[in-house]
Amino acid sequence: MLKIKTPKTQRAKRALEERAPKIVENAKKTLILHGTKTSDVLNAVLMQIYHIKGGSAVKYTKKNANIRPFESGGETSLEFFSLKTDCSLFVFGSHSKKRPNNLVLGRMFDHHIYDLIEVGVHNLKSAENFEYDKKLTPRIGSKPFFAFIGEGFESVEELKQLKEVLLDLFRGEVVESLNLAGTDHVFVCTALSSTTVCFTHCALRLKRSGTLIPRMELVEVGPSMDLVIRRHRLPNDSVKKEAMKTTSDQMKKKIKNVSSDILQGKIGRVYIPDQKVGSIPLSNDIKGLKRERREAKRAKRPGENQAKKPKIDSE
Template sequence: MLLQPKPKNARSKRVMVNRDPKVVENSKTAIFVRGSTTSQVILNVLADLYSLRKPDAINFTKKNEIHPFDDETSIEFFARKNDSSLFAVGMHSKKRPHNLILGRTFNYQILDMVELGIERCTPMSEFKAEACAVGMKPLMVFNGEAFNQNENMIRLKSILLDFFRGETAEMVSLKGLEYVISVTTGPPGINGEPGQIFFRSYTTSLKKSGVRQPRVELEEMGPSLDMRIRRVRYPTDDMWKQSTRIPKELKVTKVKNITRDGLGDKYGRVHLGKQDINKIQTRKVKALKKHLDGGPNKRQKTDIEE
């Protein structure tokens, strides 16, 4: 764990205060780091992912001797220096060709990461479709049962969702969904290992459909990646518990006897005490009135006398 530096002036103190934990955190920043040896495939992947992640992204153009699975100090130093909680590291070697590592940090320490092997890459420059605007939130689609059953695929899904979620928005306009990211899994291997992973991104265009809802057409804009999981590092139980803790200010106070269904409709339950039917206020009718002596009323007396 790196030591927290002390601020030397007012400007550096404001920067340190801005990095302190908040009830509502800032949007996460991702850093894209080149390894000591890289291939053109990895350079294209890092450049395209960086363009999708902008403006909350920092691209490192120089080579760095970095191996997150073997030595954590380098990536933790970069995370603290740039105040980032997401990282992507690209490298290439004979043992692990076209290697891409995606991971997250918590309190400037590595939380979890996934190592992917890129088997095929078609960069955005080879597609004719126009790229989406900078800073747009994508619609994420995950196809395949492995994303709900296999632990490695579940971890990869969580990291990808965190990587491309952007700023938190309460409401999203239909016209604001400019592109879609689709992640599909192939058939599993013989030993039950996850199969190939197909990463695709599409731009959306709204067409007239004759009804209120428009017809949506997709056009591939890239990057198009075929990859496979190599190594996965899971977080410790204590660190995962701290990273997923919800502040008290954001916890919803539970109200008694009020529930909501799956559609968001609110239902309330009212508890009443024991009711005495004789004390209920009813319509005042003379025929139903009781006299103090308990005898018949005047009309009944006259009928008896006759």
């Protein structure tokens, strides 16, 4: 069991606050794990996801026999690794006779499992199997486009959950503004049936069109695979409400002496302290009063400022 320790320094306190759940989340990292047994197909899939994620993924190559996300008590090791690496997304690969080429995608909230979806991988074509210009290789950190083709992504519960998980897994860091030159690849997900999705990764090529809007072409760069949904687990209602909380849901801090009215709008009260006029020291030696007195004296003698006329002697 993990021990709960209180921070003893400001640096440790800031580190814990950085990992704590926030209204505005940090960039999500992905934890990639192997089960007791994996196949060549699964190893290739996990490596392809790790390359697509770039620096925002942590990959463990050691086999983990104690991780069973859908079983009670089997998520303890998974939550421990999530807390250790500060990852809020995970991809777990396992292979068995009952569930071959099994891939479990899931999300964490406060380092506890939020939701899970299990898919089987079929018809894998890795990036090495595609021939294309290497200049079209997507850059690390670039933002992708997503295309979800099919009505099932809006009506079928399993496909809706898979859509949300794939968006969180590959969208990268959330930004406010976007440059068109920074979007160089597209994820195309086509719903073939209510349980099967064709997943394709394409590079985006911009060409001249004679207008301000360039012409876009898609070049498949891999990986490409079919995902067959097997099991899924939705989040608890109370946990979902806490995880989906936004800034607008927070209670606004009450401002003292300020109220609002339908007719008058915002009304505020201003309290002015008592003015102790009797304790203010007064002095008669005020320059302003002296100046007024001098100007009053000059006004009484109007001929003082007039120039004296020179005397003219008459013969």
